[in-house]
Amino acid sequence: MLPNKVRVVEVGPRDGLQNEKTPLDAADKIELIHALADAGVTTIESGSFVNPKWVPQMASSEEVFQGIQRKSGVTYSALTPNLKGFERALAVKADEVAVFAAASEAFAQKNTNCSIAESIERFVPVMEAAKAANMPVRGYISCIVGCPYEGDIAPQKVLEVTKTLLDMGCYEVSLGDTIGVGTAASCQRLLEVLGAEIPMEKLAVHYHDTYGQALANILKSLEMGVATVDSSVAGLGGCPYAKGASGNVATEDVIYLLNGLGIEHGIDLDKLIDAGNAISNRLNRPNNSRVANAITAKREK
Numbered sequence: 001m002l003p004n005k006v007r008v009v010e011v012g013p014r015d016g017l018q019n020e021k022t023p024l025d026a027a028d029k030i031e032l033i034h035a036l037a038d039a040g041v042t043t044i045e046s047g048s049f050v051n052p053k054w055v056p057q058m059a060s061s062e063e064v065f066q067g068i069q070r071k072s073g074v075t076y077s078a079l080t081p082n083l084k085g086f087e088r089a090l091a092v093k094a095d096e097v098a099v100f101a102a103a104s105e106a107f108a109q110k111n112t113n114c115s116i117a118e119s120i121e122r123f124v125p126v127m128e129a130a131k132a133a134n135m136p137v138r139g140y141i142s143c144i145v146g147c148p149y150e151g152d153i154a155p156q157k158v159l160e161v162t163k164t165l166l167d168m169g170c171y172e173v174s175l176g177d178t179i180g181v182g183t184a185a186s187c188q189r190l191l192e193v194l195g196a197e198i199p200m201e202k203l204a205v206h207y208h209d210t211y212g213q214a215l216a217n218i219l220k221s222l223e224m225g226v227a228t229v230d231s232s233v234a235g236l237g238g239c240p241y242a243k244g245a246s247g248n249v250a251t252e253d254v255i256y257l258l259n260g261l262g263i264e265h266g267i268d269l270d271k272l273i274d275a276g277n278a279i280s281n282r283l284n285r286p287n288n289s290r291v292a293n294a295i296t297a298k299r300e301k
């Protein structure tokens, strides 16, 4: 059965912009975040406190958080790989942080320079500090169905990491199909394994659209009881440690799907399209949302 309401987690300003080649200054990112909040998005991953040598596009995250005019009811979250990242996020008053692990050892090494177990160890002090600061922590898992280095990933491995993150205190785990290889069938198999042990409300889906399967995978996930979907306005981004991976599914496309299904989400599609067109123009790249392109063409007629 489909959920009545879906929470859309906008990851464009982080997952999207971390992999765009055109450098943006903090003011452009702030403008994007303001436009997203104005469109009704209530969770916006606004930056990342990782080593700026690894991901230079996120180096201005402090400035971004300090420059945002916060809208009441909106959660401005940040990615934090370790205690140092958490302290940076806390200093600029992020509302929520996210730790990120992988279901593939090879990807964990490439992305975080350590094994899966070591990445989890780094989260222990983050969870303690977040608890003391009363800050919610989200968990991410990369490579939930496939890894660019290891190939297919067993659902059992994803289950193990998901349980670990939830046991540590993450309120939710977002399942990342980092290279977009999942299909409705493989996502269903994974969610069946997870759903046997974990309540669906603890899971979110985070699909990249490399193989054009993201919307089908989202629909399947909604049918299986998932009600939180990550997406990126204009389909921004990719992944710096997964060559050839395209951006997240475009938020505009997700909203069009939800509208068609009659599922509540609280986002104004027209305003969202304006936000996506503006950032695409600023980056001098095409808008990767098919819905945005279709509606923009219709507007121009």
Ligand SMILES: CC(C)(COP(=O)([O-])OP(=O)([O-])OC[C@H]1O[C@@H](n2cnc3c(N)ncnc32)[C@H](O)[C@@H]1OP(=O)([O-])[O-])[C@@H](O)C(=O)NCCC(=O)NCCSC(=O)C[C@@](C)(O)CC(=O)[O-]
Binding pocket: 015, 018, 048, 049, 050, 051, 052, 054, 055, 079, 081, 082, 084, 085, 086, 088, 100, 111, 112, 113, 140, 141, 142, 143, 176, 177, 178, 206, 239, 240
């Ligand atoms: C995890 C580390 C930090 C380990 O990196 P490391 O080099 O092993 O760390 P270290 O602890 O040995 O420290 C080395 C240097 O980094 C500094 N450092 C250490 N931590 C920080 C920090 N937080 N902020 C700023 N600086 C930091 C630290 O201070 C030191 O500086 P130095 O003494 O050399 O001058 C590194 O590998 C890293 O930053 N990785 C991030 C990679 C990344 O951002 N990837 C993209 C995000 S994940 C993703 O996109 C997937 C997701 C979530 O969207 C889901 C999906 O789709 O799959």
